[in-house]
Amino acid sequence: MIMAYDPGKIEPSWQEYWRTQNTFVAEDGGGKPKYYVLDMFPYPSGNGLHVGHPEGYTATDIVSRFKRMNGFNVLHPMGWDSFGLPAENHAIKTGTHPRETTTKNIANFKRQLMMLGFSYDWDREVATSDPDYYRWTQWIFTQLYKQGLAYEGEMAVNWCPALGTVLANEEVKDGLSEIGGHEVVRKPMKQWMLKITAYAQRLLDDLEGLDWPEYIKDLQRNWIGRSDGAEVDFTIQGGEGTDHEKLRVFTTRPDTLFGATYMVLSPEHPWVGGLTTDEQRGAVEAYLAEAAGKSERDRQIAKEKTGVFCGSFAINPATGKPIPIWIADYVMMGYGTGAIMAVPGQDERDWEFAEKFDLPIIRTVQIPDGWEGKAYTDDGPAMNSDFLDGMGVAEAKAKMTAWLVDRGLGEHKINFKLRDWLFSRQRYWGEPFPMLKLADGTVRIMEADELPLILPEVEKYEPAGTGEGPLATISEWMELTDPVSGQAAVRESNTMPQWAGSCWYYLRYIDPRNDKAAWDPEKEKYWLPVDLYLGGTEHAVLHLLYARFWHKVLFDLGLVSTCEPFKKLRNQGMILGENGEKMSKSRGNVVNPDDVIADHGADSLRLFLMFLGPLERDKPWNAKGIEGIRRFLDRAWRLFFDDETDELLPQVKNVEPDETALKILHKTIDAVTTMTEELRFNTAISQMMVFVNEMSQAAVRPRSVLEQFVLLLAPYAPHWSEEVWRRLGHQDTVAFETWPTAEARYLVEDMITVVVQVNGKVRDQIEISADAQKDAVLAQAVGAEKVQQWLKGKEIVKQIYVPGKLVSLVVR
């Protein structure tokens, strides 16, 4: 009978061991330094895991195990982002309560994660849809409310008729809903908003100190979109005494004011009616009707600029000349003041509009020689601009801003693209808002001891259709008498978006069973910040910006001790299908981890996912490739054990290791240590393969050397390592063994191969002793037989020696 490495047998038993021994339960405190390793928790979908999930989870698991072996107290939790649309859509279709679906899916996800041997502290598991959890989500909302950071506003929102809900700007892509790709229209509705804009500058500034990928920081910077400029007042001709005397615009180019030849109002601008003259009223109304009928998508794909003259004029404060006021939908109400001064000479959009409607164009920045474009937006000396002439853009901006401020015509102004966060959804499966709208028109926010406000049972999960969610249909829940004020009251029928629960789950993990507070401040001080946070790029702006915002609010309230939650962030790439395309059911290229584990075991899957390529890159799956990894584990096993007898091989001996064995061992320790620290798991595994290849050749395998290797492999293939460790006679888990140290003296070679180049081409190699001096090496290089052939009849004009690397001879 063949007794070879059998993951199907050893893996479940070690998982059982870790579970019953509470191996990975984290202590809150103690003498060791702490290390908090966090995965972006999953939405437990009905499809279960696909191989993409374990990629990131394996990476963090390796780090967690590596840190434990390096003496850290590691917090490595897992939980569920369990509110959300798919379970609700399933409920609409089948009538199954989302709670039921979610519970079932969580069980399946957890089973699959368990099978991968991750070292999570499952005692800290949380689910955002659990009342014990969302109680505190609601509580944090009340804190935001009390800070004036939550408000109800009537505003144009992204209404998605197909989904029956409004969406945040972040959830709309190309005018379509990110989920499902449905049409989205702008519609004014009363909605709860969170004032994330109040934190725009800090969200921008604090990116600086974070160890995050630069491109993620850039995405956030662009999203926040700070721009420096000025607000300028334009006097309306004939506006004296009315409520629209001065029209205020925002511009980033105050230096071009002399070139402002017309103005544009957004169609939604409140002054449109007041500024429209009787002659123009018909045309304007027709235009407004047309603009209102456009969906977001229409508006974005429209190639030609449209607009209409409103009949009124404003005075350009720099030139004193009247300029016409137009209405056009290329100006957005949501940014700046919803009105602009148009400077066609220096703005491509304005140029296009001016050309189409035959409006004057004045260049106020000199164009460079040979300029063939239209609007010129780059730097250059000012012209046609009176006191600004000759100045560069930066100087002219400053000068003009000062000039405006002096005369009371405007002021310096910073604008952000970031908008307030639309925080309500017309959905059932989310956190109810902890508030009562009282008969006297006031709002009473619920206190901590009244929470959680439990999500009521409902008969139908469909949105009410009126723009209200399903909760609106349960009058016995909606309507009540407020026990505090005694007034009649109604609840809020909206629920919070899925992002709410994920905004603070990393905080709940540090104290998950606390029923007196969301977390204990002492524990928070101990565990935070998160030392390593790993997840997909898709959350670069949404989740990561929202969570940073909440964290800063909590910081200002003294509830957390750091101003940023996630010190170091890394993104894992996607695992693509074998055909190089994104994995999806419809493409039929989905790989199920259950199958892979059944064939080759979790350790092979873990190793292979890491071996595929750099963590952050997208990589295609390869069914043959995992067989190669399996072979590696088989061979590593056979370094120790006889497949026939299951006994330790006679080659494995308790002997003093020789120089060769020590060299390969320490080289491997050195490489695996640094590469694991740098999350370069693919190359760490390569080095372990090299070790196994070399040791397989060795007639004698010193036991001490092999044992060190088992430790190196332990974070990567934990079941394999536990089993081998135990069979080598150790009683304890390998999880807390001390990580091996590379000894420098085994990393240096006595004899070094040095390359000899002649005129930049490699011509020979010479062996030198490690301590050979420059002159000796050069002499040996010049004397080498093959080199001599290339030196024949030539004169050496330059000799370069890179110590230990190469000799370069330049000849003529």
Next chain:
RNA sequence: GCCGGGAUGGCGGAAUUGGUAGACGCAAGGGACUUAAAAUCCCUCGAAGCGUUGCUUCGUGCCGGUUCGAUCCCGGCUCCCGGCACCA
């Protein structure tokens, strides 16, 4: 259009304070063992050429530059991926 990132054998990928390009794995080919196959082990494996145990030339998307020497630095392109997109 703007902002990122990327391009290396048949494939996934190694190698950067500028120093032997192709580690490691997959695939492929050959051999050993076997009645046979699987498994295992050994060998070959960027391209072309030649006087073929070896040597030469070319070769890291394209074109140039710096350098004794460039996958790496600089300038100019092409293509692919991601993000943003009338944000004044």
